[in-house]
Amino acid sequence: MGKSVTEKTMPRVHAAPQPLIDTRTDLRTTFGDSPTGKERYRVTPSGRRRAPLLQLASAVQRKAIHVLNVIAPRGRRQDERTREALRECSHRVGDLVARLSRSGPADTGSIAQDLEKCFLAASKLASLAKGQANDPLATVLVRLEVHLASMNLADIASLKASLERANRDSASMDPSLQGRLPCLEGAVRQHLQSRMDAAEQQLVKAITHKTPEMQHPSVLSACVERFNAAARVPSSSAAPPDIGATVASHLPGMSMEQLDALGQGLEKIRTSRDGAPAALQATLTTLGTQVRTQLCQRIIEGAREQLQAGARRLLQEVPKGPEAAQVAFARFTDSITALLKNHPVNRDDALLNAVAKHIINPLLKENTPDQTAFADLFALLTPSQQHKLLASNSTLLSEPTPEIERMVNAAVQQQLATTQQRFEEAAIALLDNGAALPTKDPARFVTTAVLAASAWQSLNALREAHAGPLDANLQQRHQELKAYLHENIDLARLPLDVIENEALRELGKMSNTLGLTQGQAAVTAETLRRKDALVQSCVDARIHHLRAMRSGEPQAVFRALQESQAALDLITIPLQQLGVDVGDAADVAIITDDLRQRAAEGLTLAELVEVRQALMSAQVQHTWETISDLGSQVLVDRFTRVDSRTAWASRLMMMSKDYEILVLTVDARLEELDPSGSWQQPSAHAPKTPSELARTSRDVIRTLFHEDLPPWSLGKKAELAGQITHDACMQNLEAMKNTPAESHSLLGQDMGVTEQFVRELVSVDYQIENASGHRQPLIDRAHLAGEKTPERTQQVANAVNQLRELTDGDAQWLLHVSNMCHKGLVQYAIVAQLSPDSPIGLAGKTGQLMRGKEMSTFTLRRAPGDKIVVRAEYTVDAAEAIYHHQTDSWTKLDPGRSGARFSLEIALGRDGTVELVAPATLVHELHPEANP
DSSP: HHHHHHHHOOOOOOOOOSSSGGGGGGGTTTOOOOOTOOOSSOOOOOOOOOOOHHHHHHHHHHHHHHHHHOOOOHHHHHHHHHHHHHHHHHHHHHHHHHHHHHHSSSOOHHHHHHHHHHHHHHHHHHHHHTTTOOOOOHHHHHHHHHHHSSSOEEEEEEHHHHHHHHHHGGSSHHHHHHHHHHHHHHHHHHHHHHHHHHHHHHHHHHTTTGGGGSSSSSHHHHHHHHHHHHHHHOOOOSSOOHHHHHHHGGGGSSSSSHHHHHHHHHHHHHSSSOOOHHHHHHHHHHHHHHHHHHHHHHHHTTTTTHHHHHHHHHHHHGGHHHHHHHHHHHHHHHHHHHHEEEEEHHHHHHHHHHIIIIIHHHHSSSSOHHHHHHHHHHHOOHHHHHHHHHHHTOSSOOOOOOOHHHHHHHHHHHHHHHHHHHHHHHHHHHHHHHGHHHHHHHHHHHHHHHHHHHHHHHHHHHHHHTTHHHHOHHHHHHHHHHOOOOOOOOOGOGGEEEGGGGHHHTTTHHHHHHHHOHHHHHHHHHHHHHHHHHHHHHHHHHHHHHHGGGGGHHHHHHOOOOHHHHHHHHHHHHHHHHOOOOOOOSHHHOOOHHHHHHHHHSSOOHHHHHHHHHTSSHHHHHHHHHHHHHHHHHTTTTTTOOOHHHHHHHHHHHHHHHHHHHHHHHHHHHHHOOTTTOOOOOOOOOOOOHHHHHHHHHHHHHHHHHOOOGGGGGTTEEEEEOOHHHHHHHHHHHHHEEEEEEEEEEEEEEEEHHHHHHHHTTSSSSEOOOOOSSSSSSSSSOOOOOTTTTHHHHHHHHHHHHHHHHHHTOOHHHHHHHHEEEGGGGGHHHHTTTTTTOOSSSOOOOOOEEEEEEEEEEEEEETTTTTEEEEEEEEEEEEEEEEETTTTTEEOOGGGGOOEEEEEEEEHHHHHHHHEEEEEEEEOOOBBBBOO
């Protein structure tokens, strides 16, 4: 008979192989002995001697076993005799390993004796094991493997070298023993190689995060150390493994997320509280550089189109003069900074990579390179950046040729000459106008002094970067200027209160540069006064905001938090101009914490109690939880590209964090004022029903974050809308893309956008989102002028101008965006609902369409690569019924608990392309009226 299907598909199960001897005396049993010899005491796992009581117990046990073996040499006692024989064999192998591990010339006689004892012990074990361990050589090799497993790589390498020497000098040994040495040497060599291979495999797993447990920095650190230990082992068969080369070979196959995680993990190890071992620091630095380089190359390559467009605009601006070139270069730099957000990449490295790849190298590869354009571009880089670009080990520039070297040298000399001229002109102006200049024209004096100091600093930086000496006459002029200003100028006599922040900061640095030492105390005092005034203005604003929170209304509480952040934003740039470090999130966090504490100190105990009561009210806490949940959902989804509104979500999370820290700050201040804790009372604000809480949270999010979230959608995560919806979406996009676009005129004025876009502009929500996630309506629909009036035409024109600015004034791009950005873009949602496999509906029904308040929203933002991303949302709110297409019937719904929202994102390129960047997602909730 043939086998059944079940039999064919069932795997054959083999009997487990029998152990060589009883499991209690397995050949791989460990006895806790030192791996290199029989010691007087056994080694416990912690490496300490056994307690005396345990030693006594072991001695008694061994004596009892001996007595039992004499009385009854079979059964249980037989197992114990076998175990003792195995222990003896283990000790003999340990003695041999210890002998071989000693430095110095090989003692072949002693080695032969130890080797013979090993095999005698193995033979004894074979006689007791009744043939199950009948090969003494195999037994010795197994015990050797057990000992090797407890040794470090350096000791194993030393053992291997000793075996090689003994094997070479074994001529005087017994032939039977002599033939076994190569077997031992081969076993040690194989074990050493497997340990080295395992170290490399573990490192690869750690850097590529192949398994979740490998993602912890401590695991990564251990893997790096193990690999380094393996690399230090001498090997005659091949060159020692290089950790840099090993890691570099795997980086190209890793994703951006993996590279980010690896870079952050390496940095955590390097900067951990305990600090990485000194021997590991160099390795970590090397690996970190490799990861950053790979990330930098990926980022620059991924944004090729955007950077090429930026490079073209920069090259167009350079001939217009230094100021225009500086502005264009600042924009180019800002675009790179935006690309690097959340990536552990050095900005200078990325900037130089982009400048070399997209600007300088293409310029140098032209048949007749433009020396003037090259020199102007080169001058936009700082001296340190120039040095990195021209370094001998740099791979950024094209292969050096005599022509390229000539152009570089000419550019350096031109920059030196230009900077030297700026310094000389400023020095002459200061020397020729005498000591009266600060009194007659203080603004001009400060501007000239700042220019002279800046030029002198640039000259020194250029000299250091390009290893060139400064002109002796120039150095003499600098000494003359420095001496003159030191003797004749007192900064305290200047009207410091009218000097700009940046100029005031530079005056404070001129003691060494220009010798302006008189009056520095006055400059420092004025700088501190301005800093204190800025901070105090922000503290006063926060005190006002805290008092506004006492109403307990979520709208007031979270608007106050938002306005507090806006107040800090207002003073950030002036503080930077005065020399305060606010360049990264950590600096801002320190300032913000100080502002919170000072604002809390500005309130009375009674006021603080009222603020706390408001913060702890049910409606405020519900709104906070809603904001936090919504922001975290978006951020969690950012790698799956289900929702890419990370800037908007970051604002939500920032406000959520501000609320949490504010509660802690208020509690800490109350604890200081009233240690009794009498202020810890339940909120006096009246509780609200769940529906009221949901409605309040919705109002806050709509007002402060310009996002209308129906109550039924709160707390629900968007999910992919399914294959039917995706197919309908792609068909719809293809049809829209092939629709011709024509510019529309309104009252004789060419709008530059399609007629449908103009028509829907006044009836659909259109928003522009900036890089910080802030959204601004394209047109104020609440205050529209009458139809077919000049006022309405101007309102539409103003809205179109905002879109025109978003598209850099590119007429074709503007027309392309308007042709895709209208209600037709969300038509796929209706098609999907009417299909037999509708993504929404009630159980047992097919082809269902919801009836309720329909809304379409389009949010537009710029994205890297000359693209505009459009987020299109189609919402059915307060759904009162659902239509069943197959049966031509309706089911009534609970409007307060039913609705749906479809969302997708497309990218519209300058070149007319259309790309789906975030597939259609769906949030929906249905509750029949009869089943509330």
